[in-house]
């Protein structure tokens with residue numbers, strides 16, 4: 060479960076009193092997620108989400124994150140609205156951590172996506188990219204190429220504890236990604252972590268996109284590659300699920316469209332996305348302690364995806380290029 064920081068009921072009640080939410084009735088830690096601490100706050104004004112931003116979110120970036128939520132919400136993109144306290148503040152401190160309250164979204168985070176949810180997520184991603192074309196504030200990617208080099212250097216030989224030969228696989232992938240990185244493709248603010256568990260749905264209908272903690276200015280098509288890597292493989296990451304892939308990419312094409320150069324770069328961007336999650340999961344794996352209660356995620360599921368993308372063509376991922 061991801062409650063890294065315990066929040067006392069009295070502290071949460073004091074926080075709630077500073078908003079137009081009435082009183083706090085129930086405080087419930089949320090098990091899902093690994094990065095931040097989340098609580099559901101049942102208030103007399105209805106449920107809201109309390110997020111405490113933990114180690115991978117730089118506190119200096121939080122005003123930017125709030126501006127991003129405001130921008131998307133004001134353009135009709137279904138994201139949790141940031142609530143303002145009576146004094147207008149969006150950010151506060153609770154249990155020593157920076158925190159914010161967000162509107163509660165209907166539905167549940169997706170676990171095992173249906174084809175309808177894949178299509179809906181592709182469309183939602185495309186609509187979000189349209190809305191973000193007018194978002195001028197840039198944040199550098201905190202989990203981008205510099206971070207991958209740093210993590211690969213830091214864990215080096217230890218990667219071979221996860222799988223013999225993994226260090227060499229990572230080094231080879233990093234070198235290829237550096238050599239072929241499509242820096243000339245359009246850049247934009249992207250979500251950068253749109254896993255199924257960051258998309259809320261009721262049935263096949265998407266009710267919202269959550270968890271913008273890694274949003275950043277990056278190659279725009281990298282966002283589709285992250286989403287593709289997260290949604291379109293079997294559980295252990297060995298096999299591409301072609302019907303999910305087609306549904307996701309078609310949804311994105313309908314809502315936004317892909318340039319031929321973006322389409323051509325998707326295998327390399329899929330390698331990059333796989334490397335990102337392989338390395339951050341490896342970091343979490345080595346740091347894991349069973350008393351923290353956070354479920355550790357399998358880094359090797361992304362080593363398998365990395366192998367797939369390294370050998371794939373864009374037709375393998377998306378079918379023939381439209382003429």
Ligand SMILES: Nc1ncnc2c1ncn2[C@@H]1O[C@H](COP(=O)(O)OP(=O)(O)OP(=O)(O)O)[C@@H](O)[C@H]1O
Nearest residue numbers: 089091092093094095108139162163164168269270
């Ligand atoms: N606005 C919201 N409304 C309702 N439920 C939410 C909302 N935001 C988050 N949740 C619930 O909290 C869970 C954890 O949220 P989130 O994914 O943001 O956590 P995280 O630790 O930052 O995650 P990750 O490990 O994906 O980085 C979600 O799976 C969802 O069930």
Ligand SMILES: N[C@@H](CCO)C(=O)O
Nearest residue numbers: 252254336339340356
């Ligand atoms: N979505 C990520 C966690 C956030 O970095 C993962 O599944 O590894």
